[in-house]
Amino acid sequence: MNFFGKPLQIGTTSLRNRVILAPLAGVSDIPFRRICRELGAGLTYVEMLSSIAVYRRNKRTLDMLARHSDEDVLGVQVTGPTPDLVENAVEFLDRQPFDTIDINIGCPVRKVVASGSGSAMLRDPDRLTETVRRARNATSKPLSAKFRLGFFRKHINVGDTAERIAREGVDMVTVHGRSRDEKYDTPVDLKGIQTGIQHARESAVRPIVAVGNGDITGIRSALRMREITSCDAVMISRGALGNPWIFKEILDGQPADPTMEEWLDVVMRHLSYHEEHYGDNQLSAVLTRKHLLWYIKGFPCNKDHGARLSHSSSLDESRGILRDYASAWPRDLRRFEGSLISESRFGTSSKYDPKNDMDRSHDRGVGTLT
Ligand SMILES: Cc1cc2nc3c(=O)[nH]c(=O)nc-3n(C[C@H](O)[C@H](O)[C@H](O)COP(=O)(O)O)c2cc1C
Known part of the structure; x- marks a missing residue:
């Protein structure tokens, strides 16, 4: 068994391995999660929910909370904009059948950011701290946060963000190695992730799991993520689109292209x-x-x-x-038999770019609460 195949503890939740499917708006529904789980994913997430939509008990949002009986471990993710709303949403989600709750502090979508949610919180450290504190007090379930390196590439504040989050007693942090203005296109900055992980570990007030995210498309990039960032687990996003075999590949430690x-x-x-x-x-x-x-x-x-x-x-x-x-x-x-494209084959160069889909239709009911 390689490193990624080892069990992992996130607070009270036990994972069978260290390869996680990211929350993916418009993608990570029950059918896709089941397939990824069968091919090895140790943890999967429901797509991001807006705390406003949770507050309004929006039907589409509540439908997304469904869990299939095959899903032995399942996480949920919520985003801002205010500490009050996140606290309210976490209290609600605490009573739902989820094993872990994540706060999204990275979503770059314009409408999400304009509402003060997602990566907008990276620009407002005090609100970010208060949000995590209130969420921590609202649940005894494992709590985590997923964030980017900063809002602007010119102003990377991942160290400070990671410290603030870890000090509030989260059980896990996921660091996505890009800034908000880089969206999804720039190659992931592994050193930036390493900085975030190091600061989170140094400031943690309880055992903390550190996860690396960005550009993982197979075993080689997973190993590189681990080697440079010293992460405890990897989170797969676009690398799993049309390629759920990526989980098997990382767990087996060798290419798993199917016949x-x-x-x-x-x-x-x-x-x-x-x-x-x-x-x-x-x-x-x-x-x-x-x-x-x-x-x-x-x-x-x-x-x-x-x-x-x-x-x-x-x-x-x-x-x-x-x-x-x-x-x-x-x-x-x-x-991919005979292909020379290797791991970059699932990269961002495809004509169909899923992030556009996300921008168009997956703002998750954010906006202002009027
Ligand atoms: C279609 C799509 C939907 C996404 N939805 C979410 C989401 O709901 N929550 C979240 O934290 N990140 C979301 N992300 C961001 C990814 O989880 C991940 O952080 C990002 O794509 C970087 O990883 P990658 O380079 O491996 O794709 C989404 C990304 C894409 C492409």
Whole structure:
């Protein structure tokens, strides 16, 4: 067993390993979480919730709190804007079936930041401290915070942020190695993460788990994250899109590109979990499209099938296209076989950039509370 396969304790919650699926707005729903868990994820999260939407008991937000019986460990994440609202949301979430609660101090989306939530808190250290303090007092469940290196690259304050958060008694910190103005494009700054982790450990008032996040696309980048930052665990984000095998790869310590047969099996299973959760209707088919387009990367000549998948209007139609596609190739053809692109293949250069999706439609009901 390698380092990432070792169990990990976050407060009272035990994880079977150290590879975590990040909260991903618009992506980390029950079907995707189940697939990632089956392929090894030691902890998964519900996508970020707005404390305002929680306060309003917004139906869509409450629907996102559902947990499948397969999910043995599950976290939830909430964001600002005020200490009052976060305290209120954490009190509410404390009574829901979650094993750990995270505060988002990193979201760069314009509407989220304009409301004072997400990474806006990095510019207001006193409000940040008060928010974490009130959240800590509102729950005895494991509490964590996920934050960026700073709001502006020119003003990195990760050391101070990490100290303030750790001093309030959180059980875990996740450091995403970019500033708010870097959004998702700039290569992750591992030294910046190391600084955050070091400051969090030095200021911690109880055992604290430190997690590194950013640009992890396989075993090599996970090892590099661990080596440079000395993190206790890694959190996977875009590296898992269309590639849940990343968890297996990091746990096995070697590439885990599936054969066509293994690939089809997982994609079909994802679709069946999807159908179980959303039903078989047009909206359900539309919701799977982005996943299917991510999945078909890495096998040859997928343009035509990609176009058909992106217009599919039923799950059965998508299944037919996938079967048709897979049948044109040997069952033992390996994904990315012969590819020289290595780990950068899941990087940010793809035409479909999920962060745009997040900007458009996943502001999670933030805004002003009127
Ligand atoms: C589509 C999408 C949705 C995201 N949603 C969330 C979220 O709900 N909560 C959060 O803390 N981070 C969210 N993030 C940020 C990621 O968790 C992660 O911090 C960031 O993508 C950097 O990691 P990466 O370089 O491995 O992708 C999101 C990112 C993307 C691309």
